[in-house]
Amino acid sequence: MTDFHIKIGSVEFMNPVFVASGTFGYGVEIPDLLDISKIGAIVTKSISLMPREGNPPPRIVETSSGMINSIGLANIGVEKYIEEMLPQYAQISTPIIANIVGWTFDEYLEVLRKLEAVSSNIIGYEINISCPNVKKGGMEFGTDPETVEKLTSLLRKATNRLLIMKLSPNVADIASIALSAERGGADAVSAINTVVGMSIDPYSHQSNIFTTFGGLSGPAIKPIGLAAVQKVYRKVSIPIVGIGGISSGNDVVEYMLAGASAVQVGTATFRHPDAANQIFDQLKTYCQTQNIQQISDLTGKVKLHS
Amino acid sequence: MIDQVCKVLSINPLAKDIWEMTFSADQLVKIYKGAGQFIEILGDKTWDHPLRRPMSISGITDSTMSIIFKVMGQMTSRFSSLKVNDEINVLGPLGNTFSHPSENETAILIGGGVGLAPIMNFLNELKSINNHVLTIIGARTKDEHHLDHDPCNGMYLTTDDGSIGDHGTVMPTLDRIINTVKYPKLYACGPEPMLKAVQQFGLTHDIPTELSVESYMGCGVGLCQGCVLKREGPDFAEDSYQKKYTVVCKDGPVYNAKEIHFD
Numbered sequence: 414m415t416d417f418h419i420k421i422g423s424v425e426f427m428n429p430v431f432v433a434s435g436t437f438g439y440g441v442e443i444p445d446l447l448d449i450s451k452i453g454a455i456v457t458k459s460i461s462l463m464p465r466e467g468n469p470p471p472r473i474v475e476t477s478s479g480m481i482n483s484i485g486l487a488n489i490g491v492e493k494y495i496e497e498m499l500p501q502y503a504q505i506s507t508p509i510i511a512n513i514v515g516w517t518f519d520e521y522l523e524v525l526r527k528l529e530a531v532s533s534n535i536i537g538y539e540i541n542i543s544c545p546n547v548k549k550g551g552m553e554f555g556t557d558p559e560t561v562e563k564l565t566s567l568l569r570k571a572t573n574r575l576l577i578m579k580l581s582p583n584v585a586d587i588a589s590i591a592l593s594a595e596r597g598g599a600d601a602v603s604a605i606n607t608v609v610g611m612s613i614d615p616y617s618h619q620s621n622i623f624t625t626f627g628g629l630s631g632p633a634i635k636p637i638g639l640a641a642v643q644k645v646y647r648k649v650s651i652p653i654v655g656i657g658g659i660s661s662g663n664d665v666v667e668y669m670l671a672g673a674s675a676v677q678v679g680t681a682t683f684r685h686p687d688a689a690n691q692i693f694d695q696l697k698t699y700c701q702t703q704n705i706q707q708i709s710d711l712t713g714k715v716k717l718h719s
Numbered sequence: 720m721i722d723q724v725c726k727v728l729s730i731n732p733l734a735k736d737i738w739e740m741t742f743s744a745d746q747l748v749k750i751y752k753g754a755g756q757f758i759e760i761l762g763d764k765t766w767d768h769p770l771r772r773p774m775s776i777s778g779i780t781d782s783t784m785s786i787i788f789k790v791m792g793q794m795t796s797r798f799s800s801l802k803v804n805d806e807i808n809v810l811g812p813l814g815n816t817f818s819h820p821s822e823n824e825t826a827i828l829i830g831g832g833v834g835l836a837p838i839m840n841f842l843n844e845l846k847s848i849n850n851h852v853l854t855i856i857g858a859r860t861k862d863e864h865h866l867d868h869d870p871c872n873g874m875y876l877t878t879d880d881g882s883i884g885d886h887g888t889v890m891p892t893l894d895r896i897i898n899t900v901k902y903p904k905l906y907a908c909g910p911e912p913m914l915k916a917v918q919q920f921g922l923t924h925d926i927p928t929e930l931s932v933e934s935y936m937g938c939g940v941g942l943c944q945g946c947v948l949k950r951e952g953p954d955f956a957e958d959s960y961q962k963k964y965t966v967v968c969k970d971g972p973v974y975n976a977k978e979i980h981f982d
Binding site for chain 2: 435437442464465466467471472473474475477478480484488489490493631632633660680682683684685686687
């Protein structure tokens with residue numbers, strides 16, 4: 414029997430397969446065909462200070478081995494989230510990680526403070542830093558190491574709960590951003606968010622996404638995610654949550670070998686709502702046939718040619 | 720909803736580029752709510768085409784479901800080459816249903832192109848409970864029709880080129896037959912220009928109207944929020960939520976014509 418427990422910060426999870434932000438709602442509006450109690454953790458869609466309608470359609474388009482989305486962080490806002498969603502978590506045994514987004518330091522901090530001010534069984538926070546910083550000329554929060562360190566330490570001071578910074582792949586050096594998060598006091602980093610992409614209809618000549626650019630996800634970005642995780646693993650000592658194109662048990666193994674302690678399943682859920690459970694089942698089979706005693710033993714154990 | 724591996728029981732061309740497929744669906748039919756609902760088919764076991772394809776349910780028995788689809792691209796072309804006994808992964812039934820006309824209302828069903836799928840389903844549903852129904856099915860030309868023009872039995876076909884049925888779009892026919900009905904209720908599914916025209920007609924004449932809309936979809940179960948459509952209304956504040964947009968897979972695909980806004 415394999416031990417699937419993994420630890421991030423001081424939190425222990427029953428299994429390393431989580432569902433990614435933006436692919437599972439708030440964790441409560443779940444299709445009835447699905448047993449969420451087996452999922453390692455649910456990361457909510459990004460929650461902002463004010464409600465957001467999101468972007469006009471078209472918001473999504475299929476691409477080779479992936480899809481591009483530009484939903485625009487549509488969400489109910491932190492106050493409604495506290496009022497309507499938090500109470501429902503009392504019925505759920507699955508750990509909930511609230512994903513937070515903001516456009517200024519203050520906004521991030523205020524969302525977090527509001528969540529900290531009420532009693533809930535949220536287990537921690539994942540911070541979406543792939544947003545333009547309105548006070549810094551629209552440059553993404555996640556692209557500047559200093560900004561990331563400052564934001565992380567601000568949030569760190571405001572919570573003792575698990576704090577995970579979610580890294581954008583759309584940067585020159587993702588490892589240095591991860592290092593900033595570590596210095597700022599993050600318990601972990603998750604990598605990667607979606608990759609900037611574009612899609613065009615060759616007949617109508619029109620962009621297939623209203624906002625022109627969107628976030629590419631799915632197996633198309635798995636190699637990018639793996640490389641990012643390995644680069645980050647070499648630079649920091651905090652745990653890494655691997656994300657990007659995970660659609661099978663073997664994909665989980667690859668991410669763990671590259672350095673991840675846990676993973677998040679995203680786009681695969683859009684094909685099969687039950688994907689996270691199916692992937693965990695495949696991981697169990699893998700561990701059985703490969704005689705893996707402890708899943709966490711895989712982390713960072715990739716064999717390199719040297 | 721559930722996802723079920725279904726066996727293809729029959730697959731036949733109905734008209735030019737339009738196919739009908741029937742598959743085993745013993746689990747799906749148990750939780751089916753009514754005409755208007757759709758399914759999502761995963762057509763590709765590899766990730767070349769990651770997203771499922773939404774398809775309106777065109778017919779149902781106690782153990783099977785049928786869809787009518789048009790060959791538009793690679794995926795639908797692949798569906799058309801499926802053979803009897805092939806397996807498909809079906810997620811469903813999804814979305815809401817048409818609401819039945821009240822006792823004194825007469826349903827006028829309007830289908831355009833492949834939009835006839837949920838319309839045929841609803842027609843059979845209403846007929847099975849002895850409702851008097853008028854149906855208008857529009858297409859560009861005769862080759863795209865598979866039904867008979869049969870006004871005596873309430874079935875009107877229209878073609879843009881006049882090659883069968885009434886000459887023109889569905890609108891002149893609707894305009895003509897509306898006067899034969901005391902309390903009409905309109906139901907439409909088809910291309911956006913047709914839906915817009917029916918919406919306008921319903922609003923202008925103050926006739927209750929339900930539209931089944933099409934949308935590019937991701938998950939089909941409300942998780943990805945990709946398939947939104949604008950709601951009708953004043954300019955909504957940016958800091959509202961789901962007042963400006965409705966999620967078609969979850970809130971729809973059937974809407975009161977007053978609710979939605981086509982650009």
